[in-house]
Amino acid sequence: MSEQQSKQQLSSWADFRRVLRESVNLIGFWMTLRYVLIWLLSYKPYKDSSFDKSHGTDTGGMIATRDLDLENESDRWQSNLYLGSPARVTRRIIEALDIDCRDYTFVDYGSGKGRALFIAAQFPFRQVVGVEISPALHRAAERNIERYSGAALQSHIALWCGNALEYELPAGNLVLHMYHPFGPDVLGQVLSHIENSAGDTPRRILIPYLFSIGVAKAVFREHPDFKRVRDELCVNNLYRWTLYEYLPDA
Ligand SMILES: C[S@@+](CC[C@H](N)C(=O)[O-])C[C@H]1O[C@@H](n2cnc3c(N)ncnc32)[C@H](O)[C@@H]1O
Structure with missing residues (x-):
């Protein structure tokens, strides 16, 4: 020590x-x-190493926002800490979407060390993309991709380092996974950005939002084109999630 x-x-x-x-x-x-x-x-999620033990990765721990390598003060204020989703939770969310994954790109907004990406890539998505603002966490995810062992992944994982506000959405149907990554101001701006880039081409945009607390719900209510499809409850608030679908009024 x-x-x-x-x-x-x-x-x-x-x-x-x-x-x-x-x-x-x-x-x-x-x-x-x-x-x-x-x-x-x-249950102490920051101590859960079950995924890493099976796959030779390092996705564990909890990193407070003040310890993230974010130079811009306002980014630090608006970013939430790093904590990986339990593998089982991500799997359950994807299965509950009831979609044919081959028709969708999966984007994890605030992908951290990449645990949710690996779970998504066990499904046959067109592509799985991790968007992460912290360069150190982005590099950790890159190392994890090199180290990953276990069942072959069914989809390719791409990593994008930067602020979610600047991320350009891929074409086609999307699953935009969010594990409470940022504060309400940034969430509101990200939703506006998604609305602006959704375009007129008909496509499905689903947002499963994990740790669906009141402050996040309030921001979604300010963006009524994101309709609340379902709420899934859990005795642990960290794993309550809400599914939204982008369905603009005609
Ligand atoms: C709770 S962790 C989620 C980790 C991962 N999505 C998972 O489910 O295992 C939130 C992540 O969002 C990242 N983040 C915060 N603000 C961001 C922003 N504006 N753009 C991109 N990533 C951001 C944080 O650095 C952190 O890694």
């Missing part, structure tokens, strides 16, 4: 003791104990 890692562990232990002490003062011993037990039993 490096000196820096042991220092970090020490400070997180000190932080934890402080949280315990102040919680007992605030909500009492028994309530604090209940919350500690719940935390101990809970």
Whole structure:
């Protein structure tokens, strides 16, 4: 363990003791104990290495926005942290779309280290594209593509590094996967950008939005051409998702 890692562990232990002490003062011993037990039993997505163990990749961990290598201050404010989706969740979302994947391109807005891309590429999409603003995460995804082992992928993965606001949509039907990647201002601008680039050619644009919280729903309500098709609930809010379809009023 490096000196820096042991220092970090020490400070997180000190932080934890402080949280315990102040919680007992605030909500009492028994309530604090209940919350500690719940935390101990809970699923910790940042520790889930099951996908990486099977595929030789490194898609795990959680990276706070302040630690992302984003030079532009406003990008940092409007970007959400990195945390990979559990493989099972992405698979379930794609299956629930009930589409013939061969007719669609799958784009992951905020693709991070690429875990959702690998799951999508296990389906026969025309292409799978990862759009990621952090150059470090983009490079991690590139390394993962080189390292990936396991069942052959059914579709090609392409990576695009930059702000989702500048990403030009591919032609044809689209699945635009979003795991709560950015704040409401950027989400609103991305939706306007999608509307502007959708064009007049009839095509389907589906947006499965994971971690579908009120603030994101409110932004979609401001863009009524994205109709809410279904909401799928989960005991863990992180995995509630909503499916939107771009259906402009005639
Ligand atoms: C919650 S992670 C999602 C990871 C991945 N999509 C998955 O499901 O495993 C959100 C990602 O969005 C990226 N991001 C944030 N703002 C962005 C922007 N404006 N353009 C592109 N990517 C962005 C973050 O760097 C982070 O990697």
